[in-house]
Amino acid sequence: MLLKLHKQKGDKPPEDTSQMNRELLTNEVRNYLQQKRYVVVFDDVWTVHFWDDFKFAAIDSKNGSRIFITTRNKNVVNSCKKSSFTEMFELQCLTQEQSLELFNKKAFKFDYGGCYPNELIGIANEIVKKWNGLPLAIAAIGGLLSTREKNLSEWQRFRENLNLELKTDTDLIGIKEVLSLSYDDLPCYLKSCLFYFGVYPEDYEVKSKRVIRQWIAEGFVKEERGKTLEEVAEGYLTELIHRSLVQVSSLRIDGKAKGCRVHDLICNMILEKHEDFNFCKHSSDDGQRSSSEIVRRLSITTIDDAFWECIHGSHVRSLFCFGNQEKSSSYFKGNSTKYKLLKVLDFEDFDLKNIPNNLGIFIHLKYLSYNNSNSGAEVPKSIGMLQNLETLVIRGIYYCELPKEISKLIKLRHLIGKTMSLIQLKNGIGEMKSLQTLRRVSLNMDGAAEVIKALGKLKLIRNLGLLDVHKQNESILSSSINEMQHLEILYIRSCFNDNESIDLNLISPPPMLQNLILQGKFKEFPEWTLDLQNLTMLRLVWPCSDKDPLQSLKSLQHLLSLYLDLYRYEGLQLHFQDGGFQKLEVSTVIRLSRVREIIIDKGSMPSLKTLRLMYLRNLKNIPTGIQHLEKLEYVYIWGVVDEFGERSSTEDWNWIMEHVPLVKILPQDYEEIKYLRS
Template sequence: MAEIAVSFALDQLFPLLRDKARTLQSVHKEFKDVKDELESICAFLKDADTRSAAEDDDGIKTWHKQLREAAFHIEDLVDEYLIYQHQWPRHHSGIAALLCKPASLIKNLHRRHRLASDAKDIKLRVRGIKERSERYGFHCSSRERRGVNIYDTRMASLFMEESDVVGLEAARDELVGWLVEGTADRTVISVVGMGGLGKTTLAKKVYDDTNVIASFDCHGWITVSQSYTIEGLLRNMLDQFYKERREAPPTVDLSRMDQESLIGEVRSFLQQKRYLVLFDDVWNVNFWGEIEFAVFDNKKGSRVMITTRSMNVAEFCKRSSFVNVHNLQPLTQEKYWELFCKKAFRFDSDGRCPKELADISFEIVKKCKGLPLAVVAIGGLLSTKEKNAIQWRNLSENLSSEFEKNPHLSGITKILALSYDLPYNLKSCFLYFGLYPEDYLVNSERLIWQWIAEGFVKQEKGRTLEEVAEQYLTELIHRSLVQVSIQVDGRVESCRVHDLFRELIVRNMEDLSFARFVSKEDQSPPIAGITRCLAIANSPSDFIASLSSSIRSLHIFRVEELSENFVESIVKTCRLLRVLNFRDAPLGHVPENLGKLLHLRYLSLRNTNIRTLPKSIGKLQNLETLDLRQTRIREIPKEITKLKKLRHLIAYHLNFKVDFRMSLDWEKGVQMNGAVGSLTSLQTLCLVKANHGGVELLSELGKLKQLRSLALSHMKREYGTVLRASISGMCHLETLEISATDENEVIDFPIVSSVPQLQYLRLRGKLEKLPDSIQELRYLARLSLSYSKLGDDPLKLLQDMSNLMHLLMYDAAYEGKSLHFQERGFRKLKELTLKNLYGLNSILIDRGALPNLKRLKLEDIPQMKKAPFGIHHLVNLEDLYFVDMPNELDESIDPSGGQQNWIINHVPIVYIRHKVGPKFAVFDTRVIRHSRSS
């Protein structure tokens, strides 16, 4: 995977060489020569990476390692060069240079000589590496894939006994229905999921179902995999059709037919037949384009079924066919325990887990996270072991190494590793998940900003880097490599990787010197050699000696103490850092010389004890993201206005120690100083106190044309005109949050009429009325109102908003007694929260209202003694929350005798929660479960 390192090195060199007016012309020439050599090497890298992974050849692996290290040295040298340029400006030449202090002049001349010498050495090294590439016979045109032997695993999936199939019953029934019933048009049915979920097992059970067999005139099962030819697939299809129908093959030799002739032969055979063709294990997104003309639409209810790890493969079929997609999910806890017991105790204990092994067995199987392939493999391995708790405990503690070396488990790694064939930019983004602890929910916004800071994201015309990075994340999700944990308005808020994928990532990123994750449980030797990214979940002081200039990003996780010596060592040693993440660390101060980290692009001090920022922060000319959430910083120094590349500035504090209900003061913003308008690259700015700077500050905001998200607190009515003028020029603004100085201050609502492209609007303050102009926000997906003190039912104006998906009204947003959701209103709304509405006593829901509502939450509405009338009309409701509601309501919906229980009987899960004690968000929760009517 030298491709990653070399591509990064080239990315560094290209912008450097575009500017011809360089101080060090000798270094510039050497860099140009290095760039030319690396570009020629890039042609060989695909073949080299493949052979390095597939062949046990020390020469190839050494070549690969040398190239990667050379690329790292190039990257280091370029960054050192840029630091030198910053310290030795262009105007220091001629007489001006002679006037410099002699000692400083001698020091800089020495550094210039060293940089030129290092660049020349690297050029010679790269040329030598290129010559060795020819010696090992790499071919730039090589497209051969070297697969792994997964024959046994696939055979097991195809010939699994019915009694061994666990947890797939509902999915099987759904797929059988899609195949047998439905339209006469050809339909493509795709089963999508990560490797090892049981896609092939499920597909085989569906394919062999008696109703399916009886419903089609002919059937074909075609295994595609990563290496295939269309001609080979077509010949395979024809062979199966002829054998099944016991028909004689054509007189023409199929092996001599070209693709066009074979397509014609297949079409001719299928012309009058209702057919089912199943393509198992499809990887290529263009596969459907290659095969669709053979499996054509004969209007007889024919079906094409596909199993794939890639959602893109499934979606590509939509261009010319009806498509149904089944996203296969991991097994539930109940089902994966059942499957494990069947495998581990099949010939012992009547298929039941002995009591003395129950705890350790459950601990082992939990690590599989519902992945059937892993459950089956581990269960099979343990079935060969003596039923001894000590041996099983030992296996559990060393499961990571067992996956790598144990032949019973190696198939799991091979299956998962197949998904690892990614473009280098996606590969580095995927590897980055290894820097987060196991089971860590990764915020996608933070992840995207870090990818950008690392240089993984490539600029595309007409799109921001954030938009490109979001597409990268979507691609990894569609390839079933990353799991979505929380999704809002179609955007991923948080995600994670399966623990077994993380094991694969950690091994690869360490082998490649890409990254290292060290924790309290880590028994590996001290960090040595080159490490680009370092994550520490341990006592950081233990790693002071391991800090080096090669580190590009440093992440601190879940540490209990953080010495000043360690923090000072970071600035002193890690001069080339791009990412510095102190989130949740016990950090009490930021070094005054922080400004020496000239390459720093991402700095997170979130949830630390930092009170002030050093003035040297103004020297961080490359800083793109500054995250100060939940710190004690209340004022941003004016030096920050020098940061022309700053894209995201987030600074606010939520005081969870106070009762936030009916209080605007629990959310605190920061004071901005200086000419904020100079931060012209800003896309995110929150939370800023509008009353510090007032009209002048709000006028400065008008210069920030790139803003996507803006949050202001302490707004006054008198600022409305200036703010309206400022945001009218923010043509990219998607999120706007405005809080008044107090609950009686009126927010001048018409300010939003100048930003019709808004997607999220949050208003905290009094509104004289909800104006008709809110309907002009046709892209609005989320609306949050609090302290609005509206007297008229606001639903009449909101119900026809075409894209509104989330509505939150809380803390006296509405002071009326009733709310009426009318027929055909709120067609897209998915989530509704009504909270702290102290005058509300009834809610009426007409039939046909809120047809897509998934979640309804009612909290602390003391006058509401009955559940919403008409709630039984919400047929798609999945989660229903009653929080701190009157006892009369709770009793009325109680499943043992509540008179209104019938109206919520269709909801899968109903929560009844009551706050316990003075602490924030501590509740006693009761769950009422109902079966789905379907």
């Protein structure tokens, strides 16, 4: 840097700069910049602690000097934020309209006045859409097509051979080189994690929890003191996102990634690395097969007789199946003995009609997920032999009674189903001490009390979902939940056949609880919810109470999402008072059959972005004070009566809600939109 500064000014640099240590070089730069007005640009910085090295050389003489740093790694940004004068500008991907504009400038800069002809509109949109608003890729593709014939057949041929073009065309190779910088900078433990996104089909959205659990099963995640493996793996995913290698496709209410995917360009790079490192073998609908002889991971979208003949199953450690359901399940049944060393078996995306009874042969299996829609399907008893199993996900089966042999799986961390009965495990479920996730357990049977009591022994449980809870078990359920001090997500649905309401009395509610869903006949709004200061999402459905919950709930200052379905509420008014719900971003209110008016005080819900009001048949007008919600982005009101808004004209609504980008107001029958602005 010192040499470049002197060269730009035409000055003679200091002698022996190559012999200077860091401190001397820093002083030289600092002295040179003293009293000067300068602009310095550091482009594509990857070293996280870059600013720690440079900040002592920077001089702020209060004369308008600026330092610009560009990076694809958010951790670099976080490091630079240590300076009080740092401002961050996060560049967003281009919209489809902006992408087309850039593409046209590049592809038609010598023809048609910079605009594409009508016959190429469709194919141009398809090509541009593939790059998801990435300017570098769009500019490169457009520049390449500017040298090609401007006719439909030529462009269709280009689109079909795009992957080959990326490998061979000199104009596009530069894109790969830029992406390679991102890959090369990764630590080794993150490279394997990134490779895993190539296992899924192109443009596939994978749920964050799913890929995290598979990383753990593969052994990619290393233990860290004071953290669960899942928390460590979540940190890995966050780092890949911060490095712009993984895209967030959907968000949880707390801002963390719910679903993610990789850009097509990243995916192409990953698939090339799969071949280079023999990471995964692919079988797809287009008949393509990778050529690796030894297969460690196998990703299938289509399988046939010829495919099975070329597979050396004894080497496969992870097997993923996407699509071609009928064939996949039948072939797997006949070839299951070839995969005795499997660690990961993911059949979640299609219907596995034939579950092999000899499931117990996969003694190394750590992750098992499958989908089965057969109503009479049973989980094989041999599953109890899978002593290393950590994750078991059963999709499709509406009701599944798990065999008692599952209680032998003492390493199991996540047990997830649609509706599961644990009655056969009542004497063993309490010994499954590693369980962190236990979701959608039905308690609608004799002996449910023993199951509930045993659940209280699961001290590490973090995510619990219980269905069909009876009044007679309310006390023992309260006692068991009091023991779950690590609980973060709790879903309880009462039994609809009970005439009496349930009263949960938590003396020591889980302090880490973040998400709470209570559905059914609960006696009152539980007072213990007010002690949950980490609660970010609350959903109350059909509680047996005619009281206004807002007076109590407004003290939950960390709440981000509130969903109230209050069909028994007798009040004529719902009032959001000043000072309440300071962090609330999403509010949904349903089935307030008698409410005529909703009032929102100034100072209430200052962070609200989304407001949904549904089945409010007697609501007469839009909420009073809605103009105070300055951050509101979306208002959806459905199920209003014909008289709704008679006291206000469309002009009034436009004035009151002019700050809201999207507003929909619909009657219950959907026949006519009363008001729409977007």
